[in-house]
Amino acid sequence: MLKDFFLALELEKGKPLSVPHGGNSREAVERFGAVLGRIIDFSSNVNPFPLPAAVQRALRSAFKRLNVYPDRESYGLKKILAERWGLPIHSIVVGNGSADLLYRAVYALRPKNGLIFQPSFGEYAKALSEVGVKIKVLRLDPVRGFSLPKGKGFERVGKGGVVFFCNPNNPTGCLTPKKVLEGVVRRLREKGAFLIMDEAFIDLAEEESLISQAAYEENLLVLRSLTKFYGLAGLRLGYAVGHPVLIRRIQEIGQPWPVNVLAQAAGEVLVGNETFRRKTCERWLREKEDLYRHLCQIPGIQPFPSSAPFFLVRLTEKGSVESLQRRLWKDRLLIRDLSGFPGLEEGHFRVAVRNRRENRLLVRSLKKALAEEES
Missing domain, CATH: 3.90.1150.10 (Aspartate Aminotransferase, domain 1)
Incomplete structure (x- = not known):
């Protein structure tokens, strides 16, 4: 059965x-x-x-707190992230990897329709299908190097819909310029649609990130992974930046303790280590x-x-x-x-x-x- x-x-x-x-x-x-x-x-x-020795010290210290529930909002890490990006702390939510936040964002938004690009990360389609959304697919042209010329294609999403876009894209590695995507955000706002920007691999091209404006846009959520760049695949850690109203809703959705004390400790040490x-x-x-x-x-x-x-x-x-x-x-x-x-x-x-x-x-x-x- x-x-x-x-x-x-x-x-x-x-x-x-x-x-x-x-x-x-x-x-x-x-x-x-x-x-x-x-x-x-x-x-x-x-x-x-190799990770800094300070990470091992932080993990050894965190082991002593394994019998204590972690901070539900990972407040210490949020504070460090807010200081690094110059953002309001209430515009940040920390999760068990960016994939965790991807799903929680879809559950929070409950979109009427969805648009994804292919080839790209497979979890976008799965997350949208989990809430019964009809998905439109736009194929990226290999002749153009899988690029998105002048941000075209986003207009195919309907009112109340969500567009997932990965920048740089996985698995193609293609990077869409920040200026192009800022125009996309404006056009989607006029249409009443939402953009979820996955920046899991943007660390090597951070000047093209939309993270600095995500806290002030009502139709933009930026997902960032701490798993990839900081080598924490075994711990799982990520965060999202968006309008405080949406961020609060994402925080409320999902399990009550999404990030364990080990991941929190490692993240606090690494994110603050600019060197x-x-x-x-x-x-x-x-x-x-x-x-x-x-x-x-x-x-x-x-x-x-x-x-x-x-x-x-x-x-x-x-x-x-x-x-x-x-x-x-x-x-x-x-x-x-x-x-x-x-x-x-x-x-x-x-x-x-x-x-x-x-x-x-x-x-x-x-x-x-x-x-x-x-x-």
Whole structure:
């Protein structure tokens, strides 16, 4: 009976109940078999560099408070975020990762319709389908590098609707200029529609963020991840900035204690560490440029330019991504297979930018695997 109930849910919404994601080494072991040694995960777009020692000290201190309920609003972290961005503290809500806040925002807004772009993060469609929203889809053109020329396409959403937009986009890495998106916010306001801007990967291009005006716009919510840039995937942490009325509603929706004391402690240390942020940006950008240059030199693949710490790559010769993924797995490397990803043709995969040594291992393994595919 329960199985039939869940099957009915799938058929009713026309979407699967789960969305595939990177960072799943257990699933890779089940598909390709166990390998000896540590797996280098290029499927997950998380900061690969060491965290400051102060984080470990903060976590050890937080362990002493495991028998105490966490602050329901993560007030200490909100205060640090408000000071960093120069925003009213009541315009910020902290959650268990930006994906948590994505769903809570949809439940709070209860939109009449929705617009999403493809290819992009799969949870947007799932969140909208959870509240029974009819979704319009706009395909991004690979010939244009998956860019959105002059902000066109947003007008397809109806009154009372919500548009999800990821900047830079995942998995394409394409960045839409801030000036273009400011115009989009104005046009949607006139139409009575809302924009949820996902800036999970904007840390390397923060000058293009809309976060500074989000607190003062009634039709804009900006989602930010602390999981990716600050390497907290195992703890889960994110925040959103928007009009205080909406932020209060999002705070009230969902579980009463969304963020645990360990995540709060780590976040407070990291967000306030400007030196770590600056050095991480500088190093990640250097490694990104170096990896892109080497990927461009490999026959059989086409990497797309990216403003995020990852690259979308297309196979240009015969062979499948699954076969390539299997060959790389033998070298203990895991890439993100995007076969079947909505908005992408077959033959695409994504690789994260890691440190210099690991990036070079990826380049060598790709060359070897693609050469074997040709022979």
